[in-house]
Amino acid sequence: MGRLLIEEKLNIVQSRIIKLDLQLSEEQLDFILHPMLQNCYLSACPGSGKTEVVGIKAAYEIAEWKDNFCGIAVLSFTKNAAKEISDRIKKYSGVSSVRHPHFVGTIDSWLHSYLLHPFAHKTANYDSKSDDKSFRIIDNEERYDFLTSFKTVLSVKPYKDAWVNEYYFECTEPPTLQSQSRYLDLSNILNPIKETLEKNKKKLLKAGLATYADAEFLCYYMLKNRASILSLIVKRFPVIYIDECQDLSLNQLEILQLLNDSGAKVHFVGDRNQSIYEFKKVYVEKINNFIIKNGMTEIHLTKNFRSNQNIVNVAMGLESYNTGKTAKKIIGHEVLLTEECCLVWEYEPSDFISLPQNFINIIKDINLSLSEESVKIEINNSVILARAHSTLSLFKNTPGSKLSKIELIANALSCWSNTPRTGKDMQNALHQLGKSLCMLGYNGSGNHQNQYCPENYTNFEWRALLFDLITSISTPENKIFPFDDVNWKDWTASLKSFLKNYWNNLRDPNNWDSVKTKIKSPSGFADKPVAETVAAIQNSYTNSVRMTTFHDVKGETLDAALIVSSPNKKSKGGHFEHWISQNSSESEYVRFAYVASSRPKHLLIWAIPKVKNNKHLKRIQELGFSLKSFT
Template sequence: MSNLEKAESLARTICGKPDTVKVNECHRTFGQRNPLCNEYDACRILEKSQEQIDYVFSSSTNNVFLSACPGSGKTEVVGLKAAYTIHQWNQPGGMAVLTFTNNAADIINRRLSQFTGIEKPGYPHFVGTIDSWLHGYIAHPFAHLKTGYEGRDGDRSIRIVENSTTSDFLYSFRAKYVIAGTGNPSANQYHLEVGPTGQKYVFSSGNQVADTARNAAPLQAYQISDLNRTKTNFWKSGFATYQDVEILTLDVLSQMPILCRLLANRFPFMIIDECQDLSWIQIQILDKLRQQGTVLHLVGDLNQAIYDFKRVNPDLVKSFTETQNFTALPLSNNYRSCQPIINICHRVVGSTSVEKSERTQSVERPGVCVIFPANQMHLLPVWFGKYLNQIGCDKNKSAIVARNWNNVSKMRPSSNTIARGPQMGLAMALHLWKSGEHQAIDDALKYIGRFVSDKYFSEYSANPRQHYCPECIASQLLWRLFLYRVLNSCCIENSLLSDLNQTWSNWSKNVRGQFGGIVRAHRRVILDSSTGILPEFLDLDGNAFRTLSQMGSKTVLKTLPPFNKREEVDNLRITTIHSVKGETLDAILLVSAPSKQGTPDGHWTQWLEDSTKEAARLAYVASSRPKHLLAWAIPTPINEPAKKRIRDIGFHIIEMNNKP
């Protein structure tokens, strides 16, 4: 069948195109009345490449590995393939489309809705995260067969406990023996890691010092036995961590082949998006289903595997697809980036694949490298904003990224140094809130969230990624609303807290007198979202909020770290590499850590040391996001051989202190 014939068949199936209308005439005739097409300038079927159409028509009875380069329209094609499969579905069971984040699942669901005309395709099919699928179809209904959990009122579902949780009930699930002098770990603070070379216990409590010591300590037989017993009791009581769920799932499928066969009949066809992020144990779970007849389509880019901390290794995915003789199909046309950016990305990861750009180069130098003094990272947003203005790139569609939040914080409007201590944190929260800066407001919420959590919710663990929302608050949205109202009340004109031109001594006195009343006034916002009894929001005393040492006579505002003004930064988005994965941007500035100290993969030299390591893949993921401009920022000192290496990759070098 020719590509045009495939397009005809696809348009009839997906769009309902009449046989009397040719596909190349459909958009301006039948398509004008079709909601799938009428909002687009061209036919969504005809615009697909030969490779994209070939995958949509690939067999749903053969295992396939679709290697998709960045910007290849992967999500669109997955949605189209899934919709085409649903339209033709004529067997028991259903199809599962799995990915790794709720956001990615939502995007695929939107594509499916467009191509099927169904608001949200449901039973017998499933579209969602791999975690939700494992939990819903295996762990919750069947894990009790492995754990012995008797359930509550007939409910034998697993209750997930976060690794960092320190709730009082976990004292019942503490190991008997101390590990590496760091105390007795709770059952939620470790898990059994299973891999191709064996298995071992890994500690992941969120306490970096304790985890590092425990993971480095050789475990004795009696300690391993103790950890086994503690974890077994944890499971038998109906609790598990996310890592435990995968272990339990694999055990259930391995020990109950009839259940595995029934599950394969329930889902005879599965598409796994972003397959490079599969862990070894997830691959084993999928292979159990494959052995019972489930057809697997793995879709992704192995060079975008950037989750080493989850023990993700793209070589395992590659080996699995090759060993099991998956049919290899490519998506090699890049519709996102211009060719010079693509070439840089290929050199970073040592790729020899042929990837063609479908985008015209719009700026004279698509690849630039700015050299900045190592102690002036906080000035990079100002430089980048001016450079984007000069070349005509949209700041609102651009971003600055770094490997970790520590370096992000040095560049965000909040400060070039992090406010230390609760007193400075509260003052910084009010200062940032009054500025009105978009990203400064987010930082203000984090500062105030940490302050309130530390002072009033010290008995509960807090989530730093959700503005330090305590675990006893069920709604993170209502927590943010609560913080928003607290900040507004603190910053009104007649509030004695709002005036940061006071001395620390006077301001601290006013905080002790007013802050408790402010949080009490807004307590009702989070009362309904509480999973327990909220603490009383009492006035702070001299021990809870004292004047900073040797700062009593100094003005609060003058002691706060500076932050960039709106006219200098123009609300440029500043975030981490992981946060922009999967996005398309006009321009990006990838910022190196100031030195190699303390980071295995955040310094530019680490990105170029070994093209097979995750450091290179991190740089590749960030560098493959932009359409028009890719910029790297690397710190001084840098010698001439290093500059030559940068130029050989494809960059034009600029000094930050010189005019762009």
């Protein structure tokens, strides 16, 4: 295609699709016109219009598809991403183009529909009593009562066990056990325990139950051992496109390798610099090896339509740190609203709490300097980012380490009473109440991602309990809320009386006699009004600007981003030194910064702890940041 003029390439594409109402770059056209029967990897920089071009590519190929019994599979990782691609295919090739014989959806739904449910019972020895041989999928974090019969005791003193949905078989030869829980370490288990874990996992699969990771293993194992089914699935889907290929796990890669080896053509689309899911067993090295092993033609999209050039340059510099190679030149196409659009702030511990308000202030100052309303930075589309919620918790109306168990309950009630009560208010309230109750009743042993849910509750049961508790405790006749003018000493006495009566509603909590001594006024606050103290905890900016983690904004386009470094290196990947590391073992941490820093269009700020004689500051400035005081 290299010899054709861009106009000729465009005419070829337009000849197959219904309507093309956007200007395509030559790079995009090269991907669309790349031969479907030759594996390729589209390396798409942030903001390159990847989703649009994938939709046009699929529409272009489907338009000329002649076979009624086999089709193209276009796979992504989330329902939203799959819907976006599907909508674009329909736009350019008609509604019928996403129907049989083609498939557009998530990789999980494709595996489950065409492999797991119809065939995997054969290799799992699952013999359903009915004609339905499909598997029931269970989440790896759920603790259903019926799963207790599959538990494995790892040690007696101290007692430790492993739930059967906490681990899975990895697609190796022979299969090996891998943990998918941060609480389960399988690195040094003894052979007898390992055999029991394997036995319980096989027992689970034989019962027709599987986690998502189990489902992938079953699909792999079935394809590996049943050549006839492998041949059929390759004939059914001879061409497969994988969107966001940087998120492929080892098991998914092994499945694709079997398909590719049997004749299926596999096309990857994504950005390996955005591979940030090692905790899900996603390794960029494995993805690189797949691309090389299968001779994928590499096509690059180097035009970034999201960010201005200064922000693009920061991302390019981070890519060089990540790969150890000079990054390919990326061109930013967003207008430059201000010359000082990439800033680094150094904060003292006393400055930390004021970072959000200063972020809002600088956005307002930039907007005041702009004459056109249409190009101003939207605070509602700006975000404060950190590696972990523990860093953000110091800003938000959520439990921070400095709040006592009783302050958490008071603050939860205050959040719950907000008018109008937003979804965020409810989330914050239940999170704080859950933490307090978990600390009082279960020694703090709970899942912080699910309102500190203890092990002997399912997530649903725990949320239901918290909802009932906060509803009951807010009833005026209990004289706990509203706070009115009551001081902490009197309020705590009322709270203790209420909780004593409520304690029997909990499942196997700590004995009340050991708990009641912990329900006391915050130190030095006994005679101070509760309402006054809680008001001091609330921060007015928390509802003005969104705060979340790096992983949560992957794929998003933002107006501005404040990226906050943790004060120390305890947060792996959360400290600024991790973001510019040239240590190969910390390359994923650099990719964290790359993902976060490539989200904004107009303004990018790193907030880092002030360090005496900071030897890393020069390297940050070399990325394109300007050091600026914010106080």
